[in-house]
Amino acid sequence: MxxxxxxxxxxxxxxxxxxxxxxxxxxxxxxxxxxxxxxxxxxxxxxxxxxxxxxxxxxxxxxxxxxxxxxxxxxxxxxxxxxxxxxxxxxxxxxxxxxxxxxxxxxxxxxxxxxxxxxxxxxxxxxxxTGTDERMEIPPVAPPFDLHGLLAEAIWNKESPDVKIKVGGETFPAHRWILEARSPVFKADLSAASSRRCKYDYDSAAQLLHVRDMDPQVFKALLQFIYTDSPPETSLLEAPETAEMLLMAADRYELEKLKLFCEEALCPHIDMSSVSHTLALAQRHRCPVLKEACMRFLSSPANLETVMAMHGFEQLKKDCSSALLDLVVKKMMRQEK
CATH class of the missing domain: 2.60.210.10 (Apoptosis, Tumor Necrosis Factor Receptor Associated Protein 2; Chain A)
Incomplete structure (x- = not known):
């Protein structure tokens, strides 16, 4: 004005x-x-x-x-x-x-x-x-893995861990058969580690596995999900930065249900300043729910125009997904007419 x-x-x-x-x-x-x-x-x-x-x-x-x-x-x-x-x-x-x-x-x-x-x-x-909108299509939830609460606790307490996972400066004990059953990536990593005759913790006879480029608290939440199949603590998902790191970890270890929890947690945080980054994240890690939420936000011409003004067309071409660029190009074509 x-x-x-x-x-x-x-x-x-x-x-x-x-x-x-x-x-x-x-x-x-x-x-x-x-x-x-x-x-x-x-x-x-x-x-x-x-x-x-x-x-x-x-x-x-x-x-x-x-x-x-x-x-x-x-x-x-x-x-x-x-x-x-x-x-x-x-x-x-x-x-x-x-x-x-x-x-x-x-x-x-x-x-x-x-x-x-x-x-x-x-x-x-x-x-x-926060409630259920009858006009919204709710995505299907992945089928539950039948390992919950008391059973997970019983396994943890009664079976000696045979794997120790080092993340940052922390070490997490775990059970090989559970890791292999829950994540094909862990199964491949453990198999490769065995074939390379990787180090063992001789005090506990546990195989050592190193996980790089991950925050220990994020890995702790991922490991908790592997054992319980339950959503991470609310405090973790409420922080967009942590939810994003956990989403990337879930994608890395092919834990689709955990990834869906993280997608849904990130949707309410979509705004003018974050939508282009979030859309690129969704495309990079194959997150259909998160991508759809971003596109719905940008379907408003006013929102799209503001995002373009904030970031600039050239920067959007470098940083953002093809889906967003399609919207931008269509908008520019309408303006030329």
């Missing part, structure tokens, strides 16, 4: 964006250059604009988190505020900041915030559906 020297010269009290889609819901941005209730502030809100789609009932609970950023002349965030994740109960629900930034603070860095006398604001909206 264009910004005059004096905020009082804005043409109206409210500026409204066109609607856009995120997470099967429709939204619009509301901007009050002179504040909604109090002057001397810029107010920013986002409105849940699903009135026109009220006949399409959504089953389940939806939560949203909003991050507004002022972009500098290089289209990088120079000032940011984020709300907490909270539920959305119906149409015309909205949230945001009455005091996003004061006029005084804005004027202090006016030259940094403006490009050609225009202010660019990025809205990064994260929508999480």
């Amino acid at each position: 264009g910004v005059p020297e004096d905020f009082e010269h804005f043409g109206g009290p409210e500026m409204r964006s066109s609607t856009f889609a995120v997470g099967d819901h429709y939204w619009r941005i509301l901007c009050y250059p002179n504040g909604r209730w109090h002057e001397d502030h810029i107010s920013l809100f986002i409105e849940h604009d699903d009135v026109r789609h009220a006949s399409q009932e959504i089953i389940g609970d939806t939560m949203a988190k909003i991050q507004f950023s002022i972009l500098d002349q290089g289209l990088k965030p120079s000032y940011t505020k984020t709300t907490i994740l909270q539920p959305i109960h119906g149409s015309r629900e909205w949230d945001g900041f009455e005091s996003f930034i004061t006029h005084e603070d804005f004027d202090k860095e006016r030259e940094k915030h403006l490009k050609d006398d225009c202010l660019t604001i990025l809205c990064d909206l994260t929508v999480v559906v």
Whole structure:
């Protein structure tokens, strides 16, 4: 939006964006250059604009988190505020900041915030559906491996480990037959290690196996899944960086069910700043659920345009998947027409 020297010269009290889609819901941005209730502030809100789609009932609970950023002349965030994740109960629900930034603070860095006398604001909206949406196709879950809880514990306690796995500075005891039954990659690694007459821990008569390029805590979670077939601890999956490392480990050892857990954990973290990286990750490690979530996010023209503005076309060609490039090329062709 264009910004005059004096905020009082804005043409109206409210500026409204066109609607856009995120997470099967429709939204619009509301901007009050002179504040909604109090002057001397810029107010920013986002409105849940699903009135026109009220006949399409959504089953389940939806939560949203909003991050507004002022972009500098290089289209990088120079000032940011984020709300907490909270539920959305119906149409015309909205949230945001009455005091996003004061006029005084804005004027202090006016030259940094403006490009050609225009202010660019990025809205990064994260929508999480915590219930079941009848319109969403839920991917099939891999068949369970019949090794759970008490059985895994009994094996661990009663059978002496015959493999010791060194990861970083830590050593993890394990049982060869379980590793081989659960992962074809472990089976091949252990077979190759035996044929090469690799080292043994003579105190325990256990074969030593080295795993490189992996964080010990990530490997611990992977090993726990191998023994229990249960999802990793919530705290691990809630951190996108850890979930990503665990996904790569699951792909490395061909543990498809664990990989699916990680894909589903990463989907709620898809946003403007992460979508291109996440899409490249999904394509590199063959993650259809994660890839579909990224493409759904980018199917919004407004989202795609913002991602292009943030990263640049040339950088996208280097970093991103062919699927994203297809979207970008189609958009450019439409603009040329």
